Amino acid sequence: MSVENQLPATWTTHYSCPDVSTVTSSYTGRLWSQDLHPQNWSKYQVWEWLQQNLDMHQIDATSIPFQNFDLDGRQLCNMDYQDFTRAAGSVGPILFQSLAEVKWNVQYGQTDLFTQGDIKTEIDVEFPCSMPPFKEEPSFYSTSELFDLKSSLQPNTMLVSPAPSSPDPKRSRGRTNQVKRHNPRGTHLWEFIRDILLYPERNPGLIKWEDRSDGVFRFLKSEAVAQLWGKKKNNSSMTYEKLSRAMRYYYKREILERVDGRRLVYKFGRNARGWRESEK
DNA sequence: ACAGTATTTCCTGGTT
DNA sequence: TAACCAGGAAATACTG
Incomplete structure (x- = not known):
């Protein structure tokens, strides 16, 4: 059985955690439009989104009651700020903000600027990780742990993916990697x-x-x-x-x-x- | 630059 | 034979 066969459609299509540069380029549209509007997410997609937010903010998965998010996209979209806080405590605001931004991006976020490129390589790169972090003060974790996506949300700064840190002269074996994102110590x-x-x-x-x-x-x-x-x-x-x-x-x-x-x-x-x- | 942790990559050899 | 399992050894990726 091939891997593609093993992967459920929702995962092949939606689950990934691309680095910033790919995220930004994938902010483009086609993957995002109608069918990916959170309003239309399945329960499973909601769950994925949740997971990715936790990952991104390094919040332990056990620290929020998942049963409160046994919802489909429509239900999720009907939640207001209070609902999120009720459902996820201190993590609520993060989720609220994240969802708000996803909605915004689906609606207006993607412009032609990034519609370059070949879909094939980006097709498996999309959302959850592209959740922009919220900017308000997260009282419970330091902003330094956040992705440096603040800038990546601004179209003009997004395309240049500067491969930050390491010079890294000799290349690796096998591994296809592009840009080293500031990947906060993720889940083990x-x-x-x-x-x-x-x-x-x-x-x-x-x-x-x-x-x-x-x-x-x-x-x-x-x-x-x-x-x-x-x-x-x-x-x-x-x-x-x-x-x-x-x-x-x-x-x-x-x-x-x-x-x-x-x-x-x-x-x-x-x-x-x-x-x-x-x-x- | 450097040490330490957590893999990642490769490999030989054994098992189901 | 394919798909696993065991670990050793060494390379990497990242963090502090």
Whole structure:
């Protein structure tokens, strides 16, 4: 089975975490218009948006009650500021702002300026990560943790993607990377896996609990998960082979426990937090 | 520039 | 044979 087949449509089409330069160029339109208006999001898309916002702001997924966002796009769009605060506490304002900006961008944001380029390479690059951070003071985290997107929202500064920091003379092997974004320490692999697992109703058959209370789970679509992880890390050459190596390193740290004899099965270890139902 | 962490990449060899 | 699993070794990416 190909990876494309493994990936649910919504994920292939919508899930990604591009770097700033790609985000900006993808702000263009076509991917955004009618069918991507938040008003028309499915529950799953709402969930994706939520996840991406948490990622972007480095908010632990367990810190907000996801059940309050078991909504489709229309319901989401009907929420006002108060509703967001009620639903997500201190994270509410971030979400509110994020949604407002998505709406704005769908409506007016994209102009011809960025409609360059070949759709193919941008097609898998779009929204959640392109959520602009909100500008008001987030009292609970430092602005330095934010993406430096403030500027990227301004069309004129967006196109030039200056590959900031490192000179990086010798190139890497395999990995296709363009611009090193200021990628705040994102979610770790095991947290990424955990977060997919946490909401099975929205997990499109990628990973499944084998024993919920024991923390045993199984990959159903190993390569698809690897692709998603790769997207999150902006690494298009990620494979299950490599992802699983990283998983095996978790054994020593007791973030995972070994489950032998069962292919694609892993178990959370004593150092993995946030996966138990009681911790949700 | 540098050290440390967390992968990522590659590889050999074994198993299902 | 394909798809996994085990880990070692070394390279990378990023952070402080």
